[in-house]
Amino acid sequence: MLPLQFKEYKFRFKNSENKVQIFDVIRKKFVQLQPEEWVRQHVVHYLIEEKKYPISLINVEKQLTINNLKKRYDIVVFNTDGTIHILVECKAPQIKITQNTFDQIAQYNLQLNANYLMVTNGLQHLYCEMDFEKEKYTFLRKIPDFSR
Template sequence: MQKLNFPDYTFRFKNSENKLAIFDGVRKKFVILTPEEWVRQHVVTYLLNDLMYPKSYLNVEKLLKINGLNKRYDVVVYNPDGSVFLLVECKAPSVAITQITFNQIARYNMAAKAQYMMVTNGINHYFCSMDYEQEKYIFLKELPAYKLHS
């Protein structure tokens, strides 16, 4: 798989029906290794190892209902109160991050109401916080590390 713009991480792999699978520690199972999954696993490891987000607050590839339609999000990090802290959209490294990608995560975020959003193809990462009063993104250099809110 392609080298991504993340630190080097160690992953578990296995062959499954003549396809390579990677272990997802959040979903607790092996999943087929696609280019997008390669990016998703790097994002999850980055959030857990580098930003210290608790694994119990992460959710990977779950269904989200938006205007009656079922959509799948890549990664969500919840706050302790159950509200959404971070919404992540992952693309394969060959997929350019465009305005269409931001529109997609913005639509998802209308239902999720996340405090932060991340869009990545593993090579380019974009982070933003949401200003709901002004209805705009505020681009950031990086995501905040996990802090226990008291």
């Protein structure tokens, strides 16, 4: 797989039916290694190892319904009170981060109300903080570290 703009993390791999799988520490199972999954697993390790978010506050690939359409978010980090702190949208490295990509996560966030958004293809990362009162967002250099 392509090297990404993250530190090197230790991953567990296995082959199953001639397909490579990577262990997801959040879902506690091996999942098929696709380009988007490669990015998602790097973000999970980044959140845990660099930003110090507890595994118990991270959720991966859950379904939500927007305008009667079933969608899936990539990663959500919860606050300790159960509200959503960070919403992450992962794309495969060959997918460019565009306004459409950002619009997708913004649409998800209309329902989820995360304080921070992160969009990444593993090579380029965009972070922003939401201001719900002013109905706008501010781009940041990074997302905050975990704090109790």
